[in-house]
Amino acid sequence: MAKQVLYIEMENCIGCRSCLAACTQCGGHDNRNRNYVMEVDPLHTRQTIPLMCLHCVNPACARSCPAQAIQIADNGAVLSALVEKCIGCQNCTIACPYGIPKFDVEQNLMYKCDLCYDRTKDKIPPMCASVCPTNTLQWITEAELEAKQDKHRLANGKWMASQMVDPLESETNVKISLPGILQGTQKLF
Template sequence: MNKIMYLEFERCIGCRACLAACRECGDHEGTERNYVDYVDFMESRQTFPMMCMHCKDPACARVCPANAIQITEEGVVLSASEEKCIGCRNCTFGCPFGIPKFDFDQNKMYKCDMCYDRSKHDIAPMCASVCPSDAIRFIDYDEMQTLRRRRTQLNLVEGRKPSEQDKWQYVPEFFGVYTD
């Protein structure tokens, strides 16, 4: 896999097409594995897409006592294997982003797998393939670096300095998802 997911939160228009596409993905059994949330519901209607960050050293996998969460050779963090998952929900508590969800009816954990059946062949995950505002993109790493440099240059021209809150977005510990 030569591509990564790239998120630009401020581009999100709240259409939730990504959620509908996620439900339609082959092995998702009609469940959404990504989310659209409000930046600050009381102040604005601005939304942002949220999905698994596919961390290089994922906390969800580290805290799983059954070793049910696997990481592919490409770095994609997969949902818990049904055969191994014991339903302890450590992954849901361990993830700093609150991504893994637990289905009590089916007694299993699920999260974004970056549509691994598609992305391993460099085909965009369902959410990225339908996003009308390009808030979610499946692009080459070099293209992502170019976009980030351009964004930094624009911020410098406009005199905007990254706030403390923005700095987490530039931490390079994530494999498959980068945010700006």
């Protein structure tokens, strides 16, 4: 079966926060939200963008963990710290260039998006992508990703995405499309 990736079309986000509600319902999340929705410039626009772990191929959070508490799953998902290994040093929260891992002081444990590994390991879309009403978050095959890249190349001659815009942490398993935001496309909402 073809490998699937989480694909984010940032410009489609309407700030409904359905992804946040769904995240709390994912198995093992203990009703804790592991994703965020950020307002881009609330004084001038209603544009929002979802923020979640990009599941870096060589993640700084895992590299900085002295206890090896952060594991990388076979599908590329960078998992939250293992309870039995995390020593609460918070190196991972400092090392992440995207500011994604959060630290729970009460549990002395780092938590973050784990790409709903309990679902995605069985080829089921992550909760956030399964409920997004605007297709901002999509669970697609690599072939579908290539088709989207080709469509953007044909439309404007270039592809604006996380793997092509010099990301801070090299290659990521989550792909992001930015053409509307980077090119100043006006939204209808």
